[in-house]
Amino acid sequence: MPVQSLQNTDVIVPQHTPHPLLPFLQSQSQTTLTRLYQRPSSCLSVFRLLGPIERQLIMNLLWLESALSVATISAWVLPEGKDAYDSALAVMTGLHIAQNSAVKLALNSTFKSSLRQAITGGGSTGSFGVPTDKDGKRQSANIENLDAYALERWETILHYMVSSGQGQNPTKPSQGVLYLLQRSGLMNNAHGPALQITSSGFQFLLHSPHDQLWNLLLQYLHMAEERQMDLVEVLSFLFMLSTMDLGREYSTEPLSETQKAMLEDLRDYGLVWQRKTSSKRFSPTRLATTLTSSSPPLPSSHSTGGSHTADGTGAVALSSGAAQQGFIVLETNYRIYAYTDNPLQTAVLNLFITMKYRFPNLVVGMLTRESVRKALGNGISADQIISYLTTHAHPQMRKNNPLLPVTVQDQIRLWELERNRLKSAEGYLYKDFASQADYEYVLAYAKQLDVVLWENAGKRCFFGTLEGHANVRGFIERRTGSV
Amino acid sequence: MRAIKGVLLTCDSAVKQILLTMNEKDPFVIEDLDDYHLVIKADEEYRVRRELEAELEKNTYSLETN
Amino acid sequence: MITAYLLWLYRSSTSHAPNWTKYLTCIISAMEKASHLSVIVDLSPTQWHLSAQTSNQYPLSIETFLSQLLAFLNAHIASKHENSLVVFGAFPGKSVLLYSSTELLSDDVPSLDANSYLPFKLVDSTVVQRIMNEFDAIGELDEEPSCALVGAVTKALCYINRITHPSSTTAGVAEDPSIVHDPRILILSVSPDLSSSYIPIMNAIFSAQKLKVTIDVCKVYGPDTVFLQQAAHLTNGSYIYLERRDALLQYLIMSFLSPTSIRKILAVPKQDKIDFRAACFCHKNIVDIGFVCSVCLSIFCQPLPVCST
Numbered sequence: 001m002p003v004q005s006l007q008n009t010d011v012i013v014p015q016h017t018p019h020p021l022l023p024f025l026q027s028q029s030q031t032t033l034t035r036l037y038q039r040p041s042s043c044l045s046v047f048r049l050l051g052p053i054e055r056q057l058i059m060n061l062l063w064l065e066s067a068l069s070v071a072t073i074s075a076w077v078l079p080e081g082k083d084a085y086d087s088a089l090a091v092m093t094g095l096h097i098a099q100n101s102a103v104k105l106a107l108n109s110t111f112k113s114s115l116r117q118a119i120t121g122g123g124s125t126g127s128f129g130v131p132t133d134k135d136g137k138r139q140s141a142n143i144e145n146l147d148a149y150a151l152e153r154w155e156t157i158l159h160y161m162v163s164s165g166q167g168q169n170p171t172k173p174s175q176g177v178l179y180l181l182q183r184s185g186l187m188n189n190a191h192g193p194a195l196q197i198t199s200s201g202f203q204f205l206l207h208s209p210h211d212q213l214w215n216l217l218l219q220y221l222h223m224a225e226e227r228q229m230d231l232v233e234v235l236s237f238l239f240m241l242s243t244m245d246l247g248r249e250y251s252t253e254p255l256s257e258t259q260k261a262m263l264e265d266l267r268d269y270g271l272v273w274q275r276k277t278s279s280k281r282f283s284p285t286r287l288a289t290t291l292t293s294s295s296p297p298l299p300s301s302h303s304t305g306g307s308h309t310a311d312g313t314g315a316v317a318l319s320s321g322a323a324q325q326g327f328i329v330l331e332t333n334y335r336i337y338a339y340t341d342n343p344l345q346t347a348v349l350n351l352f353i354t355m356k357y358r359f360p361n362l363v364v365g366m367l368t369r370e371s372v373r374k375a376l377g378n379g380i381s382a383d384q385i386i387s388y389l390t391t392h393a394h395p396q397m398r399k400n401n402p403l404l405p406v407t408v409q410d411q412i413r414l415w416e417l418e419r420n421r422l423k424s425a426e427g428y429l430y431k432d433f434a435s436q437a438d439y440e441y442v443l444a445y446a447k448q449l450d451v452v453l454w455e456n457a458g459k460r461c462f463f464g465t466l467e468g469h470a471n472v473r474g475f476i477e478r479r480t481g482s483v
Numbered sequence: 484m485r486a487i488k489g490v491l492l493t494c495d496s497a498v499k500q501i502l503l504t505m506n507e508k509d510p511f512v513i514e515d516l517d518d519y520h521l522v523i524k525a526d527e528e529y530r531v532r533r534e535l536e537a538e539l540e541k542n543t544y545s546l547e548t549n
Numbered sequence: 550m551i552t553a554y555l556l557w558l559y560r561s562s563t564s565h566a567p568n569w570t571k572y573l574t575c576i577i578s579a580m581e582k583a584s585h586l587s588v589i590v591d592l593s594p595t596q597w598h599l600s601a602q603t604s605n606q607y608p609l610s611i612e613t614f615l616s617q618l619l620a621f622l623n624a625h626i627a628s629k630h631e632n633s634l635v636v637f638g639a640f641p642g643k644s645v646l647l648y649s650s651t652e653l654l655s656d657d658v659p660s661l662d663a664n665s666y667l668p669f670k671l672v673d674s675t676v677v678q679r680i681m682n683e684f685d686a687i688g689e690l691d692e693e694p695s696c697a698l699v700g701a702v703t704k705a706l707c708y709i710n711r712i713t714h715p716s717s718t719t720a721g722v723a724e725d726p727s728i729v730h731d732p733r734i735l736i737l738s739v740s741p742d743l744s745s746s747y748i749p750i751m752n753a754i755f756s757a758q759k760l761k762v763t764i765d766v767c768k769v770y771g772p773d774t775v776f777l778q779q780a781a782h783l784t785n786g787s788y789i790y791l792e793r794r795d796a797l798l799q800y801l802i803m804s805f806l807s808p809t810s811i812r813k814i815l816a817v818p819k820q821d822k823i824d825f826r827a828a829c830f831c832h833k834n835i836v837d838i839g840f841v842c843s844v845c846l847s848i849f850c851q852p853l854p855v856c857s858t
Contacts, residue, residue: 080813424490
């Protein structure tokens with residue numbers, strides 16, 4: 001009896017949601033990418049960002065000296081996987097990792113030799129960062145301190161965002177961070193001098209820390225382009241950080257000028273820790289070392305960070321996913337119990353629940369029509385609320401199936417739909433056509449332009465959009481003119 | 484043949500009935516197309532939406548009222 | 550009534566039923582989950598000595614083998630940050646844990662160097678160092694005891710059992726990312742079948758089935774082994790007899806690197822001829838036709854008046 005594997009074997013082409021960085025990389029020129037691929041650490045990181053099928057294909061091709069004929073490769077592909085295989089191939093050629101001609105498939109030679117080097121070690125590129133010798137006098141930062149630092153930086157940013165709309169005055173992040181938030185459209189100063197959170201900012205708050213981080217870094221990359229920074233330097237530095245070992249110190253000496261300048265920005269985001277701004281050494285935090293993995297980038301969302309045990313040499317130990325524990329209990333009566341004393345989490349919850357009581361370690365609130373409508377008004381979608389509640393559900397809740405009470409989920413979605421009971425579109429109503437043939441003739445033309453919003457042959461009238469009106473009127477005039 | 488400028492409203496039938504009642508007081512409907520569609524005067528849209536909102540609010544009950 | 554209508558609107562607007570979407574994301578996330586690989590290396594000095602003889606068509610020394618194996622192990626870790634890896638060595642008479650990604654085995658962490666990725670370096674140095682230690686410990690023996698392959702398989706299964714069923718009382722459902730999906734065991738075998746190990750191997754296969762573990766086998770040197778063929782077949786893994794031994798790494802990567810979810814898209818080679826013969830319980834011989842006890846289904850090579858078990 002063959003063992004039933006964990007997944008069902010139904011013919012469903014698994015679609016891998018591509019990493020947000022990949023489209024950005026794809027938009028870069030081949031020369032930029034090839035320069036990037038000269039560093040083994042960058043290759044390794046890009047490789048990890050790819051989907052599982054791409055990874056396997058790359059590995060299959062990695063140790064071959066010659067190109068493989070496309071026919072040979074397609075022979076591996078099962079018929080059900082054809083679509084997934086094709087899209088994987090498209091991603092690889094888009095990133096210039098693979099050179100795909102009609103008959104042969106081979107890896108980009110730079111990428112190939114760098115990834116080989118990453119896997120076997122050796123070479124002299126120094127792309128994994130130059131570590132500093134242990135300094136006897138000063139103790140280097142331990143993992144706990146690094147975690148605390150990263151958490152503090154990150155929560156400062158988020159807390160600033162969430163409380164901007166409520167007239168509180170939390171600690172302001174640095175000028176660079178503020179600029180970044182504004183540039184990314186998460187905050188703006190449309191209503192006066194102070195920065196206000198925008199609707200995309202509200203959505204941003206409900207994302208996982210990993211998504212938030214990449215979201216900001218992508219924006220940083222776009223900014224880097226405008227600031228005439230060398231993109232290859234910027235990217236390879238980020239990738240270098242992602243392959244570094246947590247809790248070690250690295251030397252700033254071999255960094256380029258661009259990368260040294262980046263250190264300051266990354267310090268503000270909490271990706272890098274330095275004893276002094278002038279220090280010749282830096283340590284990556286967990287935010288940085290988990291950039292290309294899916295393990296939680298922050299030790300724990302609880303401010304009671306003491307419970308987190310530093311897991312020895314972080315890179316070696318199995319990423320303990322349990323570190324990020326849920327804290328929310330949602331009952332069928334719409335009540336929410338959140339076991340937290342973290343002001344950020346409370347503030348985020350406050351976006352869509354009505355607070356009732358607060359205790360030292362517990363916040364009790366309720367999902368009400370008003371509170372959810374307020375969130376919807378801020379641009380947060382029902383799905384985002386539900387997914388936030390799901391990801392942060394208390395371990396006790398995980399025994400339930402489905403995790404969240406269905407009634408509450410449905411009600412949140414209904415509240416969202418309720419806001420959209422009326423859809424409107426401006427345009428023109430065309431009616432009183434002389435004959436059925438006339439009507440059908442004009443309608444066919446309008447349909448060709450794709451401007452018809454509603455039609456009824458019985459009443460012999462249809463409704464067209466505002467944009468289409470000039471064309472349709474011209475058409476009718478030409479027609480009546482010619483008759 | 485005539486072309487009339489207006490706004491096409493797409494809604495469920497319940498909302499449509501409310502709109503028709505509102506129309507009796509203060510006409511704005513140009514054409515009643517079918518169960519789910521109405522054409523109204525373009526410059527009335529904002530007022531109609533606001534009044535509809537108020538009308539719908541009358542019919543919602545919240546646990547929090549006590 | 551309005552609520553009912555809205556509910557209908559909602560059901561029809563989400564074109565798929567919620568369950569469907571949930572199911573789909575389930576599959577997708579399964580592909581993105583970390584996978585676990587346990588590698589069992591058969592390290593019988595005699596067999597490796599034979600394998601390195603230049604009289605073979607493709608001689609393969611243990612040094613070349615290890616360097617290619619390490620590249621393969623690194624490729625597994627490279628694929629995903631969360632991938633876990635355990636290496637067991639089957640030495641004559643004992644099986645040893647050579648590397649584990651969840652615990653640190655040697656105290657001296659290799660010094661960082663700017664040209665290599667630390668986790669890779671750690672695997673390489675730990676595995677090599679521990680193999681060397683074990684080989685040094687093997688004294689001059691008149692007779693080499695048989696390799697403890699079964700012991701290694703059993704240890705690997707225990708290990709997988711431990712990581713797939715975390716003892717934590719939270720009893721997290723599949724959403725806990727630390728739960729490893731899709732565990733696999735890869736056996737790199739050089740020794741011939743040991744008929745005395747038939748029963749323990751079968752037992753290991755059954756527990757692997759129960760744990761949903763896939764067993765892959767790569768026969769690096771020596772004749773086909775019947776039992777390992779069966780192990781791979783019964784757990785939906787693949788058994789490959791290494792023909793071109795100079796292309797070991799390519800074989801390893803193409804056939805054994807991909808987790809089972811990927812194998813539904815990119816096929817891996819499988820043996821179609823499997824030797825299903827069993828070994829008898831009385832003399833541990835592999836038999837073509839045997840006698841089966843009608844009560845306990847034990848297999849014997851000759852008829853017995855009373856079942857011995």
